[in-house]
Amino acid sequence: QKEVEQDPGPLSVPEGAIVSLNCTYSNSAFQYFMWYRQYSRKGPELLMYTYSSGNKEDGRFTAQVDKSSKYISLFIRDSQPSDSATYLCAMSRPDSNYQLIWGAGTKLIIKP
Amino acid sequence: EAEVAQSPRYKITEKSQAVAFWCDPISGHATLYWYRQILGQGPELLVQFQDESVVDDSQLPKDRFSAERLKGVDSTLKIQPAELGDSAMYLCASSLADYATYNEQFFGPGTRLTVL
Numbered sequence: 437q438k439e440v441e442q443d444p445g446p447l448s449v450p451e452g453a454i455v456s457l458n459c460t461y462s463n464s465a466f467q468y469f470m471w472y473r474q475y476s477r478k479g480p481e482l483l484m485y486t487y488s489s490g491n492k493e494d495g496r497f498t499a500q501v502d503k504s505s506k507y508i509s510l511f512i513r514d515s516q517p518s519d520s521a522t523y524l525c526a527m528s529r530p531d532s533n534y535q536l537i538w539g540a541g542t543k544l545i546i547k548p
Numbered sequence: 549e550a551e552v553a554q555s556p557r558y559k560i561t562e563k564s565q566a567v568a569f570w571c572d573p574i575s576g577h578a579t580l581y582w583y584r585q586i587l588g589q590g591p592e593l594l595v596q597f598q599d600e601s602v603v604d605d606s607q608l609p610k611d612r613f614s615a616e617r618l619k620g621v622d623s624t625l626k627i628q629p630a631e632l633g634d635s636a637m638y639l640c641a642s643s644l645a646d647y648a649t650y651n652e653q654f655f656g657p658g659t660r661l662t663v664l
Contacts, residue, residue, distance in 0.1 A: 440590075442590075444588060467650075468650045477657075477658075477660070478657055478658070479552070479639050479641075479655030479656050479657050479658050480591070480639075480655050481655065482652050482653070482654075485652070487650075524590055524591075526590070528650060530648075530650075533596070533603060533604065533648070534648075534649065534650045534651070535593055535596065535604065536591075536593070536653065538590025538591055538592075539590055540588065540589050540590050541588075541589070541590055
């Protein structure tokens with residue numbers, strides 16, 4: 437079993453829809469939770485990170501962490517075609533040099 | 549805006565040949581990472597440097613892969629000989645501070661390797 441599970445999709449939604457992307461994890465020692473966006477043939481770029489449980493909002497993006505359920509989510513409001521990309525969750529813990537453990541990524545397609 | 553530079557962007561080689569990838573991190577970033585990303589999967593850490601020292605290379609296939617960061621700035625990842633299963637995107641990332649605390653990792657555009 438992988439430490440971080442993420443549905444690879446693809447997830448296809450119409451423009452303007454609310455998108456929900458999710459990851460589950462098995463190791464309760466994870467403390468930092470990140471969402472990266474990766475466009476085709478490009479490197480990942482950090483969208484948001486959260487420490488421990490709770491919500492964090494940045495514009496149209498909201499990251500949510502539920503440590504009791506070992507479940508994290510990324511919500512995208514008013515989705516745009518430019519949001520079409522692969523979204524990767526990643527997590528780190530202090531006892532492993534804060535190395536990132538990654539999900540497989542979910543491919544998101546926003547249809548105009 | 550400062551960026552992580554990688555070259556080449558694309559490399560096609562035949563199996564059993566040697567290949568090398570180069571990475572120049574953001575100026576001042578002490579920590580450098582090399583990742584391998586197979587299509588449809590998340591990145592897998594190959595090696596982590598703190599300045600010129602290797603912090604972790606436990607996932608690096610040392611029989612064929614080598615990495616160096618001689619002056620603690622730019623870095624080279626080499627594969628010799630290349631195998632069909634090495635076809636992947638090779639990503640370099642850097643972060644500002646030491647590995648003992650969380651710091652954002654900034655990624656380069658990657659090198660896409662195809663082994664024929």
